[in-house]
Amino acid sequence: MRIDPEMLALRGDTALQRHAQEALERARDRWLASEPVAGVMAELRAYGQGEKLAHCPALGDLFAGQGREAGWLDPLVHGLTTALRDYPLGQVPLRHQVSDGLSILQLTICGRATLSLIIYEDTAASNAEAPTSICFSDVERREVVVAGAADLRLFEIVQDRGDTAVLDSDPRRVVAREALHFPGFVHAKQVVKVHGRMVMLRLSRTPETPAPSRQFCLNTGKLLHRSSGDRRESQHELMMALLGRMGREDAAPIFAEMMRSGSDHLRWQAMRECLALDTATGFAALCAMAENQADALCDHASALRDQLLARHPQLAGKEAAQCRA
Known part of the structure; x- marks a missing residue:
């Protein structure tokens, strides 16, 4: 089995591992301590406890579609990428997950509110089958396109009959600086096609007692699955x-x-x-x-x-x- 020399160096030098992690953590902490970010985080804590977004102006401005979100995120991205150039095997000190065509970086979580960076990539080459169902969750979401573009389908439950539902959908193309709002568990979105890559900033908040998440068949409206929202x-x-x-x-x-x-x-x-x-x-x-x-x-x-x-x-x-x- 071949082991890359850089991996061997890390395995044999715990100090190097520690330095790599400390460099990435410093980049994150500098961003969190900066004045624009600290102000938003203070409001996010209030929002996570139930405060209205209208009473959180700095946080709300990020989702107003005015382009402020890009400048707010730039120092974080620059700091992390600089540290990764020096320590390419370091671990980004933020919770993250990657799946086919979708990456999620959780910036922070405060109470019932979560702030995340979402990256969608074009998966047309993978010949993925078109989705046959849509899931509705009891989460209020606000999203703004930081960069890129994509074609979406926006869904709404117009009639809820328990085991079935009447669904309405509208096609929509979103581009940079465009904002979306999903106020509750009767709204959802589906990404149909990504034009290269699209980056979104997402603010989500769950109710104190969330309703169950439900998955419906797109063709028939039949309820396929129900799971707890808590x-x-x-x-x-x-x-x-x-x-x-x-x-x-x-x-x-x-x-x-x-x-x-x-x-x-x-x-x-x-x-x-x-x-x-x-x-x-x-x-x-x-x-x-x-x-x-x-x-x-x-x-x-x-x-x-x-x-x-x-x-x-x-x-x-x-x-x-x-x-x-």
Whole structure:
């Protein structure tokens, strides 16, 4: 196996690794400490706590489509690229992710607000299939094109019917200095074609209690997938799924307890995982949910209980035992 000499040097010299990282961190910290950036960050903290953007003039100016965002970002880009020229194997000290045609650099996160730099690249050469669905998330987003251009489709849910939706879409080409606003979970965008490369600055803010994210089929409007809009609830879902796949039956009482509080989405998911992990505990909790007329999930739980009893009559004994208790 061939190992590049620069990699060998880094592996054998921890001081060199430290110097590389310190150089990149200094570039980031200088940018954050500069007066224009510090003012925006102070307002971002207020915005992340629920303040209106109209009361955050420095932050709002970045998304007014006046070109101020480019000058605001230039010192950061210059500082990081200069450090990377000296230390090409250094790690940019900002959270980032890269996928096919899309790169995201998270500049900062304050409370419920996040400021990110988004880079779209032309993927026409990859022969990627046209998207067949669109996802709507309960996040308010403001975006401004820093450089480049792209053709978009802007979507809106004009009729929400639960399991289906009527979608409206408008084509739009955006260029540098153009600003976009997506005020809530009924608006979304799809990038159809990027003309070379497009860079956007994005400001996003989630509500205190976000609604579930939903994915719809573009052709039929059918609901394809629903997931929690709350990051903590998503973590709980992952933990429940992991414990379920591990066969941890001792977690079933915890799942049953989770069915009593939280969002309807998380409670229903806890019920499904509890049933799969321990039928007796899960079915007893399902019966309790079905019998509670004040529960928003009462009707759904009652219907599921009846379906399970019709398919598995032996569950009637567990139901009777629960009632006697």
